[in-house]
Amino acid sequence: MEKEVFVEKIKEIVGSENVKPDEPMKNHTSFKVGGPADILVTPVSVLQLSQAIQLCKNENVPVFIMGNGTNLIVRDKGIRGVVIKIYDNLNEFTVKDDIITAYAGVLLSKISMAAYENGLTGLEFASGIPGTLGGAVAMNAGAYGGEMKDVIIETEFIDRDGELRVIRDDEHQFGYRTSLIQKHSGIVIRSSMKLKKGSKEEIKAMMEDLTKKRQDKQPLEMPSAGSVFKRPEGYFAGKLIEDCGLRGYRIGGAEVSTKHCGFIINTGDAIAKDILDLIAHIQSTVRMKFGVDMQTEVRIVGEA
Template sequence: MNKKEIIEIFKEKFPEFKFLIDEPMKNHTSFKIGGPADILFIPRNIEQISKVLTLCKELDIDYFIMGNGSNLLVSDKGIRGVVIKISENLSDVRVEGNKIIAQSGILLSKLSRIALKHSLTGLEFASGIPGSLGGAITMNAGAYGGEMKDIVTLVRCIGGNGEIIEFTNEQMEFGYRSSIIDERELIVIEVEMELKKGNYEDIKSYMDELTQKRITKQPLNLPSAGSTFKRPKGYYAGKLIEDAGLKGLRFGDAQVSEKHSGFIVNLGNATCNDVLNLIKVIQKTVRDKFGVELKTEVKIIGEK
């Protein structure tokens, strides 16, 4: 089935849904890189996700689930099939005592501010992570000694047949930047988190301190996808890259950040190929000099 036929079917089946055709993915990623998605779908509710997912399965159409796009490197050719973007349309949140129950489209920065408002501690580490809750659960996002697995009690997902499945913290099999979500092709829709009662001023002070650390150490003024590489056991990726003499190295407009070598930044018009070439050189140089294999933390997707 070609792109034109898929688009016609989607328009006919779901005339009221919001679809963007041939939408440049650079408009939807923090890296500001990526070619067009055949169809970008932004659901308004969980029922819409289930309907589109069911149709994709029935017709054997490729689909990809994304959140805020803060950890993605999309190919220059773009993405074939359907991209389902779970964003602010699915960001409802409620607070019940020490518990926060939130839909997966909410940004972590917003979620941490809600926790602060209710004097709940435990989410401070996430206040500067640019992603959405769904993406953070999928990769067990973490920073400054905290991880999502530390606070999550229950995760609700859409399964392969459109059914709702619940997973406890233990069933999620959280690891370093991993969970069962990708492996089982699940879609996170809602998360329950348990925090602790704290002091508003103490929580705010810690969040401010972490914000200051990020501003000082990370290249927040340029598009990137955060840390490019996972932390190798016993090492720090950024230090290895800097010690290998690669700080500032660039291919086209993709550059190893001069502020933090663990980040690759987009100086303006970087392509996916620029970034991939830079990643290969970094991996080879670090492997040759230190015998350490750097694995990408950024998720590389799209047509090759």
């Protein structure tokens, strides 16, 4: 099927205003890099999402699902096929007793604030994570000793065959930055989190403390994708990079942050190749000096 015909078909499903052909992905990633997506789609309901995925499957068009692009590097030639962005919509949530149920597009920071407002503790660690719930559940996001596996009790997701599935508790198969959903290329629709009643004053104090730690130690003012590397067993990624003398090391517009060596920042004119070349340089340098393999935590997609 020709691209123009396919675009018209997907517009019939999600509406013309929610379809953008040849959309630069640098406008949709926190790193501010990335070439164009053939077609960017932002469905406003689960039905639209399911129908869009089914159309792509029927027409053998590749699909990539994203949230708000905070853990993502898109290569410079962009992404072929359809990119479905969930962040802009599918962003409702409910609070009932000690359980918060939220759709995949809700920001973690928003859910964490809702927990605080309802006197619920357990999501303080997520207050400064910039991603959406869907991505956070799929990769078992975490910070400061907390992880999504600590609170998630149920998730509804679409599997690689387009079927709607529900999993509970241990069925998530959470591991370090992974889950059953990620392993099976699933798409989170919504999740339920079970929290505990707590003191609003204590919850607020912990959130403020973690916010201060982030502001003091992380380059939040610069375009980045958070921690680039997973934590190697027995080591800290930032410390390894620093001990290799790479603090402030630059390739093109990409730089190892002088504030936190676990972060790579876009100093203003970086392209994806700069960032990826810097990642490769860090990996080879750390491997040579310490014999440690540095695996990326960020997702890297698209054509070079």
